Amino acid sequence: MRAKAVVVMAAGKGTRMRSRQTKVLHSVAGRPLIHYPVAQALALGAERVVLVLGHQREAVEASVRAAFPDAPIEVAVQAEQLGTAHAVLCARDALSDFAGDVFILSGDVPTLRDETLQALDERAGDAPVAVLGMRLAEPAAYGRFVRQEGALAAIVEARDCSPSQLAIDEVNAGIYRVDAGFLFETLAAVGSDNAQGEFYLTDLVAAAAAQGVAVRDLVLEGDAALELHGVNDRQDLAAAEARIQARLRAHWLAAGVTMQSPDSVTLGHRVQLAPDVVLEPDVSLLGDTAIGEGAWIERGVRIQDSQVGAGSRILGHSYLESAQVGAGCQVGPFARLREGTVLCEGVKVGNFVETKKTELGKGAKASHLSYLGDALVGPGANIGAGTITCNYDGVNKHRTVIGAGAFIGSDTQLVAPVTVGDGAYVGAGSTITEPVPADGLALSRVRQRVIEGWAARQRARMSKKKEG
Numbered sequence: 001m002r003a004k005a006v007v008v009m010a011a012g013k014g015t016r017m018r019s020r021q022t023k024v025l026h027s028v029a030g031r032p033l034i035h036y037p038v039a040q041a042l043a044l045g046a047e048r049v050v051l052v053l054g055h056q057r058e059a060v061e062a063s064v065r066a067a068f069p070d071a072p073i074e075v076a077v078q079a080e081q082l083g084t085a086h087a088v089l090c091a092r093d094a095l096s097d098f099a100g101d102v103f104i105l106s107g108d109v110p111t112l113r114d115e116t117l118q119a120l121d122e123r124a125g126d127a128p129v130a131v132l133g134m135r136l137a138e139p140a141a142y143g144r145f146v147r148q149e150g151a152l153a154a155i156v157e158a159r160d161c162s163p164s165q166l167a168i169d170e171v172n173a174g175i176y177r178v179d180a181g182f183l184f185e186t187l188a189a190v191g192s193d194n195a196q197g198e199f200y201l202t203d204l205v206a207a208a209a210a211q212g213v214a215v216r217d218l219v220l221e222g223d224a225a226l227e228l229h230g231v232n233d234r235q236d237l238a239a240a241e242a243r244i245q246a247r248l249r250a251h252w253l254a255a256g257v258t259m260q261s262p263d264s265v266t267l268g269h270r271v272q273l274a275p276d277v278v279l280e281p282d283v284s285l286l287g288d289t290a291i292g293e294g295a296w297i298e299r300g301v302r303i304q305d306s307q308v309g310a311g312s313r314i315l316g317h318s319y320l321e322s323a324q325v326g327a328g329c330q331v332g333p334f335a336r337l338r339e340g341t342v343l344c345e346g347v348k349v350g351n352f353v354e355t356k357k358t359e360l361g362k363g364a365k366a367s368h369l370s371y372l373g374d375a376l377v378g379p380g381a382n383i384g385a386g387t388i389t390c391n392y393d394g395v396n397k398h399r400t401v402i403g404a405g406a407f408i409g410s411d412t413q414l415v416a417p418v419t420v421g422d423g424a425y426v427g428a429g430s431t432i433t434e435p436v437p438a439d440g441l442a443l444s445r446v447r448q449r450v451i452e453g454w455a456a457r458q459r460a461r462m463s464k465k466k467e468g
């Protein structure tokens, strides 16, 4: 087997995105465009990956290194974008001691499938040059495949085409496999005498044909060709998102997940779903999220970077972020679990409850209208409606610790730092500022006073005043 290296061309700004952010940092399925060719390269078994970067190169490199910490990635800088041939030449030094096949990918074709690259490799066989193409009803601005006796003889950019060449419907997808020696030798001789005054990588094909070097190609047709469509503007970005989402959904449907309205479900590419998960309409599962077997996610729920245990039910319109929900829990509707929330098995968190850096022990309940921040709630504890942990004194955050089986009456404020012992009770409407001992009762509200007939007398006084 010949060695494989990959060069990813990703130096361009992507002007048509009309964005402050360079094109390849825009995301599809929660993953920056530039991560896709890197993953494709690794799936191909590339022993080296050279990223040709220009615009916002520090940010692009940082994003790739964070996502692929151990991958054999090098960066070649193309400070000025003088064309695709120039881009690949920028990778020459990084590959000076490399012999084998160089696959050239673009930073903006996220939908390319690993199988297609594999097929290009097979089609190429022992030929020094192979190109991936597509047949399009509207070949638009793509480079045209010009053939002689069936073999690819040249790729002509749309702007350089004669009227008869413009009518050719086989176009260049911009993905290649080229022998390393041939590549760098030939590219060094490519000129820029064309409509755009750029150094065209595509000139490689005519150069090969002129030298009698074999050129092969693989052309995808019909819907299959859609995976080769690049992202140049926001319309393309939306189309790529739709295609990747469709693939992710198909994958999880095949793995035993029910989706009541698949088209309305949004999935991040790292999401993991167990069999018998049910997703109602308008659910978004993002980032490093994992949903356990048989869990049911109701309509309008958004879950990011969180784990949901087997058999749990997340009721409608709840938001979870960096939360861990154990097995058999019930959350929502309209609950908000923020970062550092841990719900042990069988916990119930009801409507309009917000939690942050808070653990609720097994079977604990906070069923209505509460804020629990920086708190540890023991197993079986019951947090009454309207309970608030006052965790912030304006400067620092403080912890609230509530013991196992404790009962916190409705509308209680727990002014942290504060502790409530195991099995203790707090009377409704209390403001707790001192420790409550285990099995004790704390009441802090003012004793009720009743004045008989006061209201009737008051009304009489008011009406007399009006008459007078």
Ligand code: UD1
Binding pocket: 009, 010, 011, 012, 013, 052, 078, 080, 081, 082, 083, 084, 085, 086, 087, 106, 107, 108, 141, 142, 143, 144, 155, 157, 171, 172, 173, 174, 199, 200, 201, 202, 230
């Ligand atoms: C290129 C091909 C065209 C093909 C099309 C497929 C050439 C001359 N033309 O055209 O035949 O149909 O791709 O999408 O190659 N880039 C750099 N540095 C540069 C120029 C480009 O890194 O100096 C990168 C871009 O960031 C992008 C990729 O190369 O990721 C393709 O460049 P782009 O300008 O989009 O090429 P096209 O004009 O579309």
Ligand code: CA
Binding pocket: 230, 232
């Ligand atoms: Ca392009």
